Each structure stands twice: as C-alpha cells, then as structure tokens.
Amino acid sequence: MSAEIISGTQMRKEILAELEREVVEMKEKYGKGPGLVTILVGENPASISYVTLKVKTALNLGFHEIQDNQAEDISEEDLLALIEKYNNDPDIHGILVQLPLPKHINEDAVITAISPDKDVDGFHPVNLGKMVIGGDQVRYLPCTPAGIQEMIVRSGTETSGAEVVVVGRSNIVGKPISVMMGQKGPGANSTVTMVHTRTQDLASHCKRADILIVAAGVPGLVKPEWIKKGATVIDVGVNRVGVNEETGKAILSGDVDYEEARKVAGKITPVPGGVGPMTITMLMKNTVKSAWWHLGNAK
Ligand code: NAP
Numbered sequence: 589m590s591a592e593i594i595s596g597t598q599m600r601k602e603i604l605a606e607l608e609r610e611v612v613e614m615k616e617k618y619g620k621g622p623g624l625v626t627i628l629v630g631e632n633p634a635s636i637s638y639v640t641l642k643v644k645t646a647l648n649l650g651f652h653e654i655q656d657n658q659a660e661d662i663s664e665e666d667l668l669a670l671i672e673k674y675n676n677d678p679d680i681h682g683i684l685v686q687l688p689l690p691k692h693i694n695e696d697a698v699i700t701a702i703s704p705d706k707d708v709d710g711f712h713p714v715n716l717g718k719m720v721i722g723g724d725q726v727r728y729l730p731c732t733p734a735g736i737q738e739m740i741v742r743s744g745t746e747t748s749g750a751e752v753v754v755v756g757r758s759n760i761v762g763k764p765i766s767v768m769m770g771q772k773g774p775g776a777n778s779t780v781t782m783v784h785t786r787t788q789d790l791a792s793h794c795k796r797a798d799i800l801i802v803a804a805g806v807p808g809l810v811k812p813e814w815i816k817k818g819a820t821v822i823d824v825g826v827n828r829v830g831v832n833e834e835t836g837k838a839i840l841s842g843d844v845d846y847e848e849a850r851k852v853a854g855k856i857t858p859v860p861g862g863v864g865p866m867t868i869t870m871l872m873k874n875t876v877k878s879a880w881w882h883l884g885n886a887k
Contacts, residue, residue: 591821591853594743596735596865603738603869604649607876611650614879618886622879623652624682624708625674629667629693630660635686642684645868651875652679664693668701675703681882682708682875705882708874710734711760719764722771728874733765735866736801736822741775743855745799745820748777753797755810755843757784761803761824769799790814802843812848820855824863 611621624646628639639655646653658667667685674680683706689695699707704714710730718725729737740747752769756762762782770780783793794800794814802810803824815821825843832839842859850856857863 591850591856592743593850594739594820594822594855594857594862596739596857596862599739599742600865600869602742603873604645607872608649610876610880614876614883615650618883620679620883621650621652622646622682622875623654623677623680624684624875625654625656625677625680627656627658627667627670627683627685629658629662629686629689632688635688639686642868642871645872646875649872649876651872654680660690662693664697667693667698671698671701675701675706678882678886680706681878682706682871684709684871706878708871708878710874716764720767723773728877729768729870730760730764731867731870731874732761732824732863733768734870734873735863736761736765736824737768737775738870739822739857739863739866740799740820743820745855747775747799750778750798751796752778752780752799752801753793754780754782754801754803755784755790755794756803756805756824757782758803765801765803769801804843806843807841808843808845810844810849812845812852815844815849815852817852818854819852821849821853822857822863823859826859826864 615621626639626642628635643653643655674683683702685698699711702712704712707715707728710728715728718727719729754762754766766780766782769776769778781793783790791814794810795816797816797819799820801822805825807827807829821844823842823844827841828838829841830839840860
C-alpha cells in the first residue's frame with residue numbers, strides 16, 4: 589500500500605477559502621479588512637519572488653496590502669523608523685520584513701523593532717516566549733511550524749500520546765515545532781525528541797516516530813528503513829538537486845527518499861507541494877487573526 593499524500597497545495601486552497609470568508613465578514617462588520625505591509629530591502633531574486641507571492645496572495649484575499657520596497661543601501665536607522673511608522677498605522681495589522689537583510693543591517697534589531705502585536709511572522713522574542721508558555725498566551729506562531737502542525741491535524745493524524753521525532757533544531761523550524769508538538773492541548777500532547785548533527789544513532793530515533801518531521805536541508809537524509817510502518821512523515825526540506833534542462837527551473841527534493849518512503853509511511857508530504865505552500869498560508873492566517881484583534885480592540 590502506498591502512503592496517503594498530504595497535499596499542501598490542496599490544504600492551502602481550503603484554508604485560503606476559509607480566510608476569504610472571514611475577510612468578507614470582517615469588512616461587513618468593521619468596514620475594513622486586514623492590512624499587511626511587506627518590506628523588501630534590495631533586489632535578492634529569491635526574496636523578490638517570495639514577496640511577490642505573498643503580495644499576490646494577500647491581494648487575492650482582499651487585504652489592504654502595501655508593498656514597500658527599499659534600496660539595498662537603506663540605513664538601519666531609516667529601516668527602524670519605517671517599521672515604527674507602520675507600528676503606528678491603524679490600517680496595518682501585520683508587518684513583514686523579508687529576510688535575509690543586507691549585512692550592514694542587524695536582523696535581530698529589525699525583528700525586535702516590529703510591534704509584537706503586528707509580528708505576523710511570529711519571530712519576535714515576545715511571541716516566541718508566548719509560544720513556549722503555551723495555552724492562552726500564544727499569539728502568533730511562526731509560519732512554517734504552524735503550517736506543519738496544521739498539516740498534521742488536518743490529515744487526521746492522532747498527535748496525543750504520539751512519538752514525534754523532529755530532525756533539526758533551527759530557530760525557524762526544528763526548535764519551535766518541537767515545543768509546539770509537546771504542548772498540552774489539541775493538535776499536540778505528543779512525546780517529542782529533537783535530533784541534530786550530534787545525535788548518536790539518528791536512525792534508531794527516527795524508527796520510533798509515529799510522526800517524523802524532517803527539517804535538516806540534506807537531500808535523501810532519511811532512508812525508508814528508518815521509517816516506522818504507517819508513520820506520518822512531514823518533509824520540510826527544500827533542496828535544489830539539479831536543473832530541468834527543458835524549463836531551466838530548479839529540480840527540488842526533500843530530506844526524505846520520497847518514492848521509497850511512500851511504500852512504508854502511512855501519510856507523507858511531497859516536495860514540492862507539501863510544507864512549502866503552507867508557510868505563506870499561515871502568514872495570511874496570522875494577519876487575519878491580528879486584524880480581528882486590532883479591529884475588535886480599536887477605540
Ligand atoms: P538549518 O538552519 O540549516 O538547520 C538544519 C538543522 O538540521 C540543524 O539543526 C542541523 O543540526 C540539522 N542537521 C543537518 N544535517 C543533519 C544530519 N546529517 N543529521 C542530523 N541533523 C542534521 O535549516 P532550516 O532553516 O531549519 O531548514 C531546514 C530545511 O527546511 C531546508 O531545506 C530549508 O530550505 C527548508 N525550509 C523549508 C521551509 C518551507 O517549506 N516553507 C521553511 C523553512 C525551511 P545542527 O544544529 O547540529 O547543525
């Protein structure tokens with residue numbers, strides 16, 4: 589039996605349709621919808637394509653969207669002042685600064701300058717702290733981990749009491765998803781092991797996993813024989829493994845040997861079309877959440 593495919597592309601459609609309905613309801617109730625500003629510094633091609641996709645998605649949902657492009661040589665001081673302007677703009681509910689930033693700008697200073705109330709990327713230390721505390725404290729979850737958890741839940745995978753193994757301990761994926769899956773509450777309550785390059789016998793940990801989340805950035809790292817029969821496998825890795833000679837586009841692969849893993853796993857995410865489409869979707873979800881909060885609390 590081949591594993592059920594958890595399609596991020598399909599889930600994105602479902603979630604965006606849900607958000608679109610919320611935006612209509614919000615406009616009826618408050619006379620305005622969510623406001624998102626995307627700040628792009630410089631002309632990094634990958635950043636341009638991410639921002640373009642974010643802007644397009646926001647506009648399709650009916651957001652008030654500002655794309656604020658700044659020159660590569662903007663000073664840190666001017667960028668912080670720009671963020672402060674949007675912190676004080678009542679029509680803006682989410683502020684996104686596309687990373688990475690040019691070397692002369694301190695990314696940590698920029699992330700902490702964004703009001704935690706408008707930090708829809710979920711990277712501000714205040715929001716990360718609230719995520720760790722859990723429960724009612726949680727405000728904005730970082731988008732990729734939020735997308736992973738949403739995929740696990742929507743795929744009907746039982747998380748309570750499940751053995752979850754997370755490969756990778758980065759601040760944007762491995763660490764937060766490990767904390768989130770171990771929280772007390774729905775879509776979590778799992779027993780979590782986080783593994784990394786210093787872990788002894790990676791395979792034995794992976795083999796125990798009912799839910800295996802892989803975010804290492806190493807193509808083919810997880811072998812099919814490391815996967816427990818029937819496990820849910822979430823492959824976060826996005827690796828360029830070649831170029832399609834006809835289209836000139838990059839050939840992408842995950843961290844899991846997908847074709848072989850499908851024969852063992854119960855459910856699995858593909859690359860591309862798995863976790864990738866969920867990240868921007870969660871950014872939109874956070875922005876809608878922020879707008880409800882701000883509009884509901886407006887004086
Ligand atoms: P990262 O910052 O490079 O961290 C990689 C983590 O994996 C590190 O903790 C590292 O361990 C661990 N690791 C690397 N090789 C390993 C090995 N052979 N055995 C065990 N652990 C190993 O990566 P990231 O930012 O989390 O991204 C991971 C992957 O996810 C990348 O392919 C990235 O492109 C992708 N990604 C996708 C999305 C999306 O789809 N939306 C979003 C973010 C990231 P150490 O800590 O010991 O070095």
